[in-house]
Amino acid sequence: MLLNRRQTVLGGVSALASFSLGSHAYAQATAYQEIDRIPNASTVKGRLSYNGPEIEVREYQVSKDHAICGTGTRAPTALRVSDEGYLGDCVVEIRGVSAGKPWQDVFSNGKIYQIDCSFQPYVQILRHSAFVEVINYDELFHNIHAYEMFNGVRRQMFNFAQPKAGDVDRIDLKFRRGNTLMIDCNAHNWMEAYVYTSVTPYFAVTSLDGNFEIPEIPSGNYELIVWHPVLGRKSANISVAPNDELNLTFAIS
Amino acid sequence: MHSHRRNRTRLRLRKIIYLAGSILLGSSISLSAQTDDNAITPELTRLGKQLYTANCAICHGPDGMGDGVLANEFVPRPRNFTIGNFKFNSSEIGEPPTRADLIKTIERGIEGSSGRSMPAFTDFTSSEKIALAEIIRQFAEFDAYGAPFDIPRKPRRTDRRKGRALYTSLGCVACHGETGQGDGELASGLEDENSEPIQPANFVSGKLKGGSNATDIWLRIYGGVNGTPMPSFGQNVSASDIWQLAFYIESIAKN
Numbered sequence: 001m002l003l004n005r006r007q008t009v010l011g012g013v014s015a016l017a018s019f020s021l022g023s024h025a026y027a028q029a030t031a032y033q034e035i036d037r038i039p040n041a042s043t044v045k046g047r048l049s050y051n052g053p054e055i056e057v058r059e060y061q062v063s064k065d066h067a068i069c070g071t072g073t074r075a076p077t078a079l080r081v082s083d084e085g086y087l088g089d090c091v092v093e094i095r096g097v098s099a100g101k102p103w104q105d106v107f108s109n110g111k112i113y114q115i116d117c118s119f120q121p122y123v124q125i126l127r128h129s130a131f132v133e134v135i136n137y138d139e140l141f142h143n144i145h146a147y148e149m150f151n152g153v154r155r156q157m158f159n160f161a162q163p164k165a166g167d168v169d170r171i172d173l174k175f176r177r178g179n180t181l182m183i184d185c186n187a188h189n190w191m192e193a194y195v196y197t198s199v200t201p202y203f204a205v206t207s208l209d210g211n212f213e214i215p216e217i218p219s220g221n222y223e224l225i226v227w228h229p230v231l232g233r234k235s236a237n238i239s240v241a242p243n244d245e246l247n248l249t250f251a252i253s
Numbered sequence: 254m255h256s257h258r259r260n261r262t263r264l265r266l267r268k269i270i271y272l273a274g275s276i277l278l279g280s281s282i283s284l285s286a287q288t289d290d291n292a293i294t295p296e297l298t299r300l301g302k303q304l305y306t307a308n309c310a311i312c313h314g315p316d317g318m319g320d321g322v323l324a325n326e327f328v329p330r331p332r333n334f335t336i337g338n339f340k341f342n343s344s345e346i347g348e349p350p351t352r353a354d355l356i357k358t359i360e361r362g363i364e365g366s367s368g369r370s371m372p373a374f375t376d377f378t379s380s381e382k383i384a385l386a387e388i389i390r391q392f393a394e395f396d397a398y399g400a401p402f403d404i405p406r407k408p409r410r411t412d413r414r415k416g417r418a419l420y421t422s423l424g425c426v427a428c429h430g431e432t433g434q435g436d437g438e439l440a441s442g443l444e445d446e447n448s449e450p451i452q453p454a455n456f457v458s459g460k461l462k463g464g465s466n467a468t469d470i471w472l473r474i475y476g477g478v479n480g481t482p483m484p485s486f487g488q489n490v491s492a493s494d495i496w497q498l499a500f501y502i503e504s505i506a507k508n
Contacts, residue, residue, distance in 0.1 A: 160477065160486070186439070
């Protein structure tokens with residue numbers, strides 16, 4: 001992760017921890033306390049860009065279901081970088097807040113849509129105890145094969161068939177060791193989606209223009225996590241002063 | 254080319270397994286405690302560890318991580334128990350296996366259309382099998398065994414035509430092939446949870462890893478096969494339709 005001078009000055013980033021790719025064991029934080037009013041709350045926002053090499057993405061031949069899946073080849077979504085170099089689908093999480101803003105209901109109930117042989121959305125964030133509804137809009141067979149990712153390995157959480165359009169299934173996220181769900185479809189190998197969960201509501205996903213914003217943060221020293229399905233996990237220490245507005249602009253590779 | 258190499262590897266592996274199995278089984282008998290007490294006691298756990306080390310660690314590794322000295326010789330690899338997933342369960346979808354499920358695999362081994370990977374350990378006493386299951390449960394870190402799923406009663410009438418129609422409409426053909434020989438259009442690109450290549454079952458061979466009778470097949474369709482591309486159909490297909498499909502697949506396996 002590269003941090004520019006402005007961000008270092010404004011952001012008060014105290015020190016950069018060592019960065020590494022791959023998932024890490026998810027340390028369950030002590031119980032998070034929701035409070036109605038956060039005195040002198042601050043905001044962390046910013047913009048992520050990608051400055052690494054071009055990443056080769058495996059393409060798969062569409063061998064069946066052409067009417068819905070199309071023809072030729074298809075590939076996983078992988079990296080979505082704008083023409084200006086900004087990076088979407090990156091989770092930004094501030095870890096270590098013990099008491100803060102209440103959860104919004106939207107983070108307790110995720111949805112994954114299967115449309116035109118793709119999962120939508122590609123990356124979403126949810127509460128650690130959330131459930132997900134999986135909905136098949138395609139008039140064909142899909143299977144939803146989900147893995148919990150931790151310590152560089154993956155463990156199957158569930159794998160169920162949705163043979164027809166209109167099938168809807170609810171999945172309670174019961175992680176054993178990790179906090180990230182990876183979903184694929186064995187019938188259509190290019191289909192992939194990710195659900196990143198947190199025990200506190202201080203997280204965001206970058207939009208396709210690389211922007212994110214995390215408001216209502218109590219002052220304190222925290223760990224800033226940046227995670228992307230392809231680029232992995234990076235972290236840094238961050239200091240949030242009272243009534244601050246940190247503007248973090250950084251590039252990852 | 255690949256299939257020739259794979260067949261040679263399988264033959265070689267079979268020899269290694271039988272040799273290792275026969276040596277280790279012989280050594281394990283002296284370790285066994287002749288007791289029918291099924292309670293999980295420190296003694297039973299100790300016995301389980303001894304039996305595991307003598308019989309299972311060579312493939313599944315000393316700590317149950319699927320990394321024994323012979324592990325790399327197998328496709329698919331020996332189960333990593335610490336991941337906590339088991340393929341052939343008779344419990345509800347998403348629940349841990351029953352103790353009987355683990356014991357069944359120990360007793361019968363696993364033999365499918367691609368050959369035998371897990372040998373059958375037929376000489377253990379009842380309490381020895383319980384002791385081994387307990388060690389596996391501890392590796393997997395699930396608090397309790399799953400409860401046996403109450404399988405809906407078999408329908409009286411077998412409707413082969415309906416079974417065949419379901420075989421097509423539910424997408425079985427894509428992996429298992431038109432005639433059930435495991436040669437569907439997706440068959441060559443499938444991977445297991447370790448990203449290792451895996452083949453769909455060839456029903457015509459008559460050898461299905463999770464068992465070849467209709468009840469076994471019903472459970473595999475209902476709950477899927479964990480860690481493989483075989484999904485569970487139980488959420489979206491009725492029990493009676495699963496029975497007709499199971500009867501159809503059983504009929505292929507029997508012929």
